[in-house]
Amino acid sequence: AQSVTQLDSHVSVSEGTPVLLRCNYSSSYSPSLFWYVQHPNKGLQLLLKYTSAATLVKGINGFEAEFKKSETSFHLTKPSAHMSDAAEYFCVVSENPASKIIFGSGTRLSIRP
Amino acid sequence: SAVISQKPSRDICQRGTSLTIQCQVDSQVTMMFWYRQQPGQSLTLIATANQGSEATYESGFVIDKFPISRPNLTFSTLTVSNMSPEDSSIYLCSVHVRQQFFGPGTRLTVL
Numbered sequence: 570a571q572s573v574t575q576l577d578s579h580v581s582v583s584e585g586t587p588v589l590l591r592c593n594y595s596s597s598y599s600p601s602l603f604w605y606v607q608h609p610n611k612g613l614q615l616l617l618k619y620t621s622a623a624t625l626v627k628g629i630n631g632f633e634a635e636f637k638k639s640e641t642s643f644h645l646t647k648p649s650a651h652m653s654d655a656a657e658y659f660c661v662v663s664e665n666p667a668s669k670i671i672f673g674s675g676t677r678l679s680i681r682p
Numbered sequence: 683s684a685v686i687s688q689k690p691s692r693d694i695c696q697r698g699t700s701l702t703i704q705c706q707v708d709s710q711v712t713m714m715f716w717y718r719q720q721p722g723q724s725l726t727l728i729a730t731a732n733q734g735s736e737a738t739y740e741s742g743f744v745i746d747k748f749p750i751s752r753p754n755l756t757f758s759t760l761t762v763s764n765m766s767p768e769d770s771s772i773y774l775c776s777v778h779v780r781q782q783f784f785g786p787g788t789r790l791t792v793l
Contacts, residue, residue: 669715675724
């Protein structure tokens, strides 16, 4: 069975400082992993995805994530936070790309001016 | 890519009634997924709908409460039956076409 754990329900950083959103996964197979962002009252947007190619994945808006099999982690990072990054972020796992996907509980990112 | 539309976009309903949500995709897909997002919560998978067979429900969700139809490869409906205020959520349908795509959601409020 697959599952995903987002370690922080809320992260607050100052504008211009690095962002780290943590995610650990559990899967019986080689998983596909995703990060989605949801801005208030908006739909879900795919930030990036890992599907067994390069372990360092670059996404949109300067975000990237590194797949670490030994740590079963897929943490999301950004070197410098922007006010527009304030949103809810979901780490998502799938045991193969076309099967059902399981969402983490979400991390709310706040940006301080 | 896939473009997904949902109807209605939002509704306010009385307890004890039922609401059917429609999901239309602009391409043929084998599987369609229905999710629920309760206020301030993450998304939870309700069921997977395959064309020509009964939907597969996740733990905690039953067909009597959330009947699903899948008459063809581009369309599905989810009915929320005998509603209570606890059913107030956003309901989203989703498909996989090279990546997962989500509909805009149906925001349901039950009074």
